[in-house]
Amino acid sequence: MKKITIVGISDVSASIGLCLRKAGIKNTEIVGTSANRKILRQAKDLGVIDVADTDESSAVKGSGLIILDLPLSETQDFLESVGTKISSGTVVTDLLHVKSKIQEWAKNNLPENVSFIGGHPLVNHNQSSKDSINLISLDEIDYVLVPSINSSESALNTVVRMVETLGAKPLFMDAFEHDSYSLGVTLLPQLTSFASVSSASNSPGWNDISKFAGEYFQQMATLASNDPEHVMDLVKQNPAVTTVWLQKIIDVLLKYKENIDKSNFEELFDDLINSWEDRAKWEQGVEDSPNKNDIPAVKTTMTSMLVGGRIAEKMSKMESAQEKPKWKYFKRSKK
Incomplete structure (x- = not known):
């Protein structure tokens, strides 16, 4: 029987566990460990994990994949206290927002034949409670992977397969980036x-x-x-x-x-508008495109020739208002 261990359980790691269980990986049990017994019970009830274990050393023993979901300082404590007890050939990954220090701790505390692959699922989600689980979708999200220098190819493949099983997209970066x-x-x-x-x-x-x-x-x-x-x-x-x-x-x-x-109120206004638009584009998933030359469209030019510039300009503004992108800020006309 193969074993996957989730150390510390949040909305994100619980959602990972549930996805892995639903994937029906043969002969594999998912073990969860946390100091929060209430969270462990809820994870078991929701089908996130097969086994709840409050002892970290016992939970990681014989595990092929360990997913760390602890605060930064607790991650360091875990690696220093439990790291040497992790079985040979195990792959360790994490879910934290920083990677440089964790790679250093992993290098100093994990056995040479244990690989660490940094992980960070890019989900727009805030944990609302430490005492309850709110499952979220991981489908189509970018999932950053930060391999260590000594990570084996098989270890990296293990984590990539996990990410793809979640329906997420692997995105490779180095720790500093x-x-x-x-x-x-x-x-x-x-x-x-x-x-x-x-x-x-x-x-x-x-x-x-x-x-x-x-x-x-x-x-x-x-x-x-x-x-x-x-x-x-x-x-x-x-x-x-x-x-x-x-x-x-x-x-x-x-x-x-x-x-x-x-x-310089006009310049300040322009800066505020740029920020307003950047926020709107981020919310709507719109990426910036290269600036286009300010050349009149053929349709506008032909209209000017036929009906005159002022009418063409008015028609163009009416069309622009109808085609206005949701992220675009249009200044209100001065009275």
Whole structure:
């Protein structure tokens, strides 16, 4: 009987376990281990795992594939305490947002004949509760794989087959590239949220200011409710990358301030519109295309020849309004 072990269970790893079970892999049992007994029971009831085991050493013994789904600091503790006990030939992968340090820990704590393949399923999902499981679809998502230098070809094939069984698409990166991209859209929003709260709460009039705090402040402050220890774990693993991203947002804010100081409101407005459109395109899965030359369409040119430029321009605007992409921001006409 072959064995797959999930260490720590979240919505994502539970969904992975359920997909693997539904795939009907022959002679394979899926074991789950977690310090949270309630989550283990729920995972068993939902059919995510075949066996629930609260002992990590027992759960990973004889396993051919281990999927780590632990916070960063707990991942280090696991590799240091249990790593040497992992069976020869086992493949270990993870689901975390950073990879460089984990590769280092794996290299220092796993036996030479155990391969580590970093993994990161790119799902747009926030864990709503630590005490309940909400299963999600992994179909057609990009699933980043970060092989270690000493990863065997067979180990990589094992993880690729797992990803494809989920219906996901393997996306290969090195650790530095992955961490640079990931921290810009995971750590930076959290630090920005903490900073926004501090900028308001450190003001002398905070007691009165707080009475005005409503929907907008709540939206920005939400990420500041995340565990500061987990945020610091990310910062300490990648301080250089963190400072690069912080400088980027500082530069943007300084540009906003400069345009306001100089009354360059049109330029500021254009910057805000660009951000608005970039957010909309991201939500709709629209990728940027190369800029096209600003050349009038043949249809517009011919219309101008026949009915005159002003009428042609009006007709063109009417057509543009009908064909307006959902991500495009159209400035309202000035009165």
